[in-house]
Amino acid sequence: MPEAAISIRNLSKTYPTPFRRLRAFFRRPVKEPVEALRDVSFDVREGEIFGLIGRNGAGKTTLTKIVATLVQPTTGSVSVRGNDSVLHDEQVRRQIGLATAEERSFYWRLTAEQNLMFFARLHGLSDRTAKQRMSELFAKLELEEVARRRFGEMSTGNKQRLAVARAMLSNPPVLLLDEPTRSLDPLAAARMRALISSLAQQDPPVTILLTSHNLAEVETLCERVAIISRGRIRALDTPQHLRSLTSKSEQVHLTVSGLNGSHESERISFTRESHDSRLDEMLRDLQKRGARILDVEVERGSLLDVLELYESKGETQ
């Protein structure tokens, strides 16, 4: 059993109302404290790509920021490779890189290179090592052409790739990626997914906690996925198992020609239970009747269906 790279235990976070008593004393409106996370527990294994999905305001960002030591939990604990995020926050930050889609996190009047050099120095890298690492990352993320361009003059996609480059600057064993392909064109997004996938397979592997609204991306990349809704983890499993939670059946559509000597192509649809023998039987029968199979389409339940299921459950609770 691989060791946990990120271990989250009974984590709760409630944002208190600042100066509640003072506001009440001056008869100013007092907002209620906001419960962002409640009793969240899970582990992310070394070298795993772990997906976290949920609607806006579900608690994904708070969870990521607690792991990144930017926010302290109300109760519970988070440890990254054995280091507690509150007690040993500096050691935790040495082990992680966070890439968000937040454009304001860079200095707009500095170039991409100058920005990365600043953060490399804060990580304690020597200028020589930093330059070498930056050139590797610029090549890997196809940023060489814009390396000397001011951040403010870069396209949104390049800004996002630079955020990923910054997260990888110190070669951290754990990466927290918040919607890493949100602003990328389809080709660049595919390359980013390939990069993420390769990071988890390299030696030593990088552990990745990925939050995304692109469910297809999560399904493709992640070994396990957690569904978070209203601050609680509602389900956690492999994408395949999660999909089977909504429906165990799937629709199969076959396009065939030459059936019973006919030259016309025909579409045959049927429902089957996952992994039953109906598809096999149907294919044998069609071949016996001289049919040529032109196309096969399978409609399965998606993570979207699972997300909708838990959201609707949450609303009725």
Add this chain to the structure above:
Amino acid sequence: MNSLRLLPRRIFAFVARDFRLFVSYRMQFFLRIVSVLAVVTTLFFISKIFSGFTDPRYSQWRDPLATWLTGLAVLNYFMTGFSSLANSIRQEQMQGTLESVLLTPINLPTVIVASSAWDFLETTFFSFLYLFFGRVFFGVQFRGSFFLAVIFLLLTTVVLACLGILSASFAMVFKRGDPFGIFLGAGSALFSGVFFPTQLLKEYAGPKLGGISLILPATHGLDGIRQVLIEGHGLAQVTQPLFVLLGFLVVLLPFSLWVFGRAVRRAKREGSLIQY
């Protein structure tokens, strides 16, 4: 220990970053130099109105231009001492860059100290410019030990930095920058004897209002520096302002660090540290 070893490199990172940002606004830099020269020239002509009229009770004011220039140069430095710490964190908060800085293995006190380092360098340059223009263009003479003057300058700056730490704590929790800066900035200009002798305040406004100058560290710092640079006093003659400043330091340093520690914990708990 590792943080301490990396501190110079991190300070260098912030200074290099701020230098690059600074040179990206070249025009502003040249305009500031011109404005310092304009102020020094204006003060030179105003000082000519008073030539030969100085009251013998105000020994530091025999050459008003020299006294104003030391006052302005040092006030600049003092203002940086208490405002740059709070401003540095507020500016990073407003830009949205504080979060990415805090994601590196660096602690908050280091961020605050390192990110205000450039302000001190810049202020040193412009403060020096007041004295340089006075000496080169208007023949202002400074005597006494520059070393002793620098000791006074550093001590007063550290005392004011303690107030700056209090101000930074306030900025972190309330998300409002530099509340003490307004009070101390205007207060120091009025009550610390930058433009006129503090004794005049007592004579005209009474001992209560005049007494305000005594509770401002800048008054004692400025008095010490002028005693050294204008009157040519040595260490034995400036012990009074020196001990007052040390007294401020003994009280303010532990208090400001205690408040700062509490403010950091509160900001992390409330999640307000990285909010704009």
